[in-house]
Amino acid sequence: MADLKIGGLHKYYGSLHVVKGIDLEIPEGEFTVLVGQSGCGKSTLLRTIAGLETADKGSIEIGGQRVNDLPPKDRDIAMVFQNYALYPYMRIYDNIAFGLRARKTPASEIDGKVKAAAKMLAIEHLLDRYPRQLSGGQLQRVAIGRAVVRNARLYLFDEPLSNLDAQLREEMRGEIKRLHQELGKTMIYVTHDQIEAMTMADRIVLLREGVIEQQGAPLDLYERPATRYVAGFLGSPTMNFIPAVIILNGMKLSVRLGDGTALEIPSSRSGGLGPWQGKPLLLGVRPEHLSRATGELRPGAATCDTKVDLVQPTGSRTYATLNVGGTQVVAEMQAHDVSAPGERVTLAIDMNRMILVDTATDKVISS
Amino acid sequence: MKLALRLAAAVLVTLFFLFPIYWLFMISLKTADEIYSYPPVWWPETFQFGNYVVLFKDGDAKTVWNSLVVASASTVLAMFLGTICAYSIARFRTGGEHLANWIISQRMVPPITVVFPIFLLYVFFGLVDTYIGLILLYTAFNLPYVIWMMRGYILDIPIALEESALVDGCSRWQVLWKVVFPMCRAGLFATAIFTFVFAWNDFIFALVLTRTEVTTYTVQVTHYFGSQSNFWAKISAMSVLGTLPVFIVVGFMQRYLVRGISMGAVKG
Numbered sequence: 001m002a003d004l005k006i007g008g009l010h011k012y013y014g015s016l017h018v019v020k021g022i023d024l025e026i027p028e029g030e031f032t033v034l035v036g037q038s039g040c041g042k043s044t045l046l047r048t049i050a051g052l053e054t055a056d057k058g059s060i061e062i063g064g065q066r067v068n069d070l071p072p073k074d075r076d077i078a079m080v081f082q083n084y085a086l087y088p089y090m091r092i093y094d095n096i097a098f099g100l101r102a103r104k105t106p107a108s109e110i111d112g113k114v115k116a117a118a119k120m121l122a123i124e125h126l127l128d129r130y131p132r133q134l135s136g137g138q139l140q141r142v143a144i145g146r147a148v149v150r151n152a153r154l155y156l157f158d159e160p161l162s163n164l165d166a167q168l169r170e171e172m173r174g175e176i177k178r179l180h181q182e183l184g185k186t187m188i189y190v191t192h193d194q195i196e197a198m199t200m201a202d203r204i205v206l207l208r209e210g211v212i213e214q215q216g217a218p219l220d221l222y223e224r225p226a227t228r229y230v231a232g233f234l235g236s237p238t239m240n241f242i243p244a245v246i247i248l249n250g251m252k253l254s255v256r257l258g259d260g261t262a263l264e265i266p267s268s269r270s271g272g273l274g275p276w277q278g279k280p281l282l283l284g285v286r287p288e289h290l291s292r293a294t295g296e297l298r299p300g301a302a303t304c305d306t307k308v309d310l311v312q313p314t315g316s317r318t319y320a321t322l323n324v325g326g327t328q329v330v331a332e333m334q335a336h337d338v339s340a341p342g343e344r345v346t347l348a349i350d351m352n353r354m355i356l357v358d359t360a361t362d363k364v365i366s367s
Numbered sequence: 368m369k370l371a372l373r374l375a376a377a378v379l380v381t382l383f384f385l386f387p388i389y390w391l392f393m394i395s396l397k398t399a400d401e402i403y404s405y406p407p408v409w410w411p412e413t414f415q416f417g418n419y420v421v422l423f424k425d426g427d428a429k430t431v432w433n434s435l436v437v438a439s440a441s442t443v444l445a446m447f448l449g450t451i452c453a454y455s456i457a458r459f460r461t462g463g464e465h466l467a468n469w470i471i472s473q474r475m476v477p478p479i480t481v482v483f484p485i486f487l488l489y490v491f492f493g494l495v496d497t498y499i500g501l502i503l504l505y506t507a508f509n510l511p512y513v514i515w516m517m518r519g520y521i522l523d524i525p526i527a528l529e530e531s532a533l534v535d536g537c538s539r540w541q542v543l544w545k546v547v548f549p550m551c552r553a554g555l556f557a558t559a560i561f562t563f564v565f566a567w568n569d570f571i572f573a574l575v576l577t578r579t580e581v582t583t584y585t586v587q588v589t590h591y592f593g594s595q596s597n598f599w600a601k602i603s604a605m606s607v608l609g610t611l612p613v614f615i616v617v618g619f620m621q622r623y624l625v626r627g628i629s630m631g632a633v634k635g
């Protein structure tokens with residue numbers, strides 16, 4: 001059964017239409033990540049679920065109960081805010097106990113719960129301090145502790161890690177994920193960071209300008225994006241898009257690029273592409289599906305000769321910028337596959353993993 | 368050297384401001400002869416507490432009590448009403464963008480221009496020379512100031528703190544009590560002090576709207592200015608009685624006063 005069910009949700013700020021008809025069902029115990037560009041309405045959607053904003057149209061059900069008209073306190077929700085939202089005039093202990101006290105939990109239970117939550121998050125030694133005496137990472141743990149101690153039905157996180165530095169962020173990511181496994185609660189996590197979304201989510205809901213562009217398991221979205229937007233949003237470096245048309249080359253369909261290069265489409269991927277011949281398309285290839293052709297080619301790979309323009313080693317991998325069919329593309333190579341700009345290479349393109357996008361609609365036509 | 372200079376300057380300035388107060392206390396403790404003697408008597412031979420005894424015996428000292436009652440009651444009322452108004456304006460944009468400006472403009476009205484219409488109203492409602500009458504008036508007069516100040520302090524509170532409390536199980540009233548008040552405590556005290564001091568020092572309203580029952584000390588002082596002679600000793604003794612409560616209040620709340628005043632200014 002869906003733990004959270006949203007139907008036809010709309011939200012306006014004055015005349016600004018921010019959430020434009022969202023339908024969403026989130027099963028119990030799932031970790032859902034709402035991801036999208038800044039300003040696409042993620043926070044607004046989350047705040048509407050929490051009851052901090054009123055829904056202008058549509059329904060929100062939590063555990064089968066319609067909550068549109070319930071104040072936040074009656075929705076059985078716990079929320080972690082981006083700026084921690086800890087009370088500066090209270091000790092950490094009291095900050096964590098705040099929600100329990102507000103809900104009239106018997107005093108005898110509070111102490112045990114606070115200590116248990118503190119232990120879970122390794123902040124037991126901080127309980128007597130004030131928020132100003134803590135570091136950013138510690139503050140974030142306390143903020144999470146405040147939510148955890150509540151034992152709510154639904155947990156909401158609005159970019160809780162965006163104030164932390166990269167290393168701490170990575171650590172806390174794992175922490176939150178572990179917490180989810182331990183508690184088994186339904187959680188919704190908002191971020192604009194696609195890596196955070198990919199690594200944490202059971203399911204990604206990708207928002208774009210107030211509507212859901214696509215939702216599904218992280219790898220589903222990554223490998224089978226429905227639109228150019230999704231394909232470009234997920235993955236780093238982003239997917240390469242090269243203008244192309246489909247042509248019939250003998251008995252086989254090929255993709256022809258602007259400079260005449262023809263890349264053969266493997267037969268497993270060519271089904272249903274016939275009618276698209278001659279139409280303006282984009283060939284989408286992820287950087288990791290471009291490699292240097294060496295020795296025997298893998299089945300489904302096509303090659304083209306080109307020249308390296310830029311080399312960016314990262315240690316484990318090297319990103320090479322090259323020109324394919326008149327477009328600059330980025331290839332993720334083995335560390336020593338390319339050495340210097342100007343080097344001539346034969347590029348192997350894994351055509352099994354490519355996508356084709358209809359430029360008229362920006363929808364993906366092959367998958 | 369520089370420090371010594373600064374210290375000297377500080378002492379000078381302090382003396383300059385303290386002198387009138389010192390002089391006021393001294394006069395209230397002098398005999399009539401000492402008050403008028405030339406060269407002036409800087410330190411009376413013996414302290415004459417008789418001036419104070421007379422004030423208490425005649426019942427004149429009760430006017431200080433009257434001031435205390437109306438100033439305290441109106442401060443509590445204005446603070447309570449003003450803070451919830453301010454919260455509503457700050458958080459729900461009650462009354463639109465300009466309500467707050469409009470409200471503070473009410474405070475700019477010179478008291479003298481409204482005191483006579485109010486007097487006529489009060490006569491009609493039988494509020495002249497009553498505690499209720501003065502309390503209502505001071506409350507109304509201080510409300511704009513309280514609303515304006517508290518609105519600023521409330522706007523400074525990160526809204527996530529309140530939202531977090533709402534989600535955690537608080538009603539709006541609990542949010543006010545558990546988050547808003549503690550977060551702007553210094554501001555609350557600072558505003559309350561100014562509100563209290565305004566009511567405490569008011570002369571014009573008290574003069575017109577009281578007769579005998581709830582005369583405040585400011586009005587009482589004027590009763591000692593005679594056509595032939597002025598009762599300087601009584602005037603100064605009464606003034607001392609009127610000054611002490613303010614000293615005490617400010618003394619206790621100094622910590623909040625300084626922080627409250629600088630709070631709105633420094634923090635964005």
Ligand SMILES: Nc1ncnc2c1ncn2[C@@H]1O[C@H](COP(=O)(O)OP(=O)(O)OP(=O)(O)O)[C@@H](O)[C@H]1O
Pocket residue numbers: 013016018036037038039040041042043044045191192
């Ligand atoms: N209280 C508000 N009043 C008016 N407009 C608002 C308000 N809050 C948000 N908006 C607007 O609504 C749109 C969506 O905002 P929202 O905060 O939901 O975006 P977001 O996806 O969370 O972005 P970010 O990743 O930057 O947090 C933005 O254009 C924003 O300017």
Ligand SMILES: [Mg+2]
Pocket residue numbers: 042043044158159
């Ligand atoms: Mg946001």
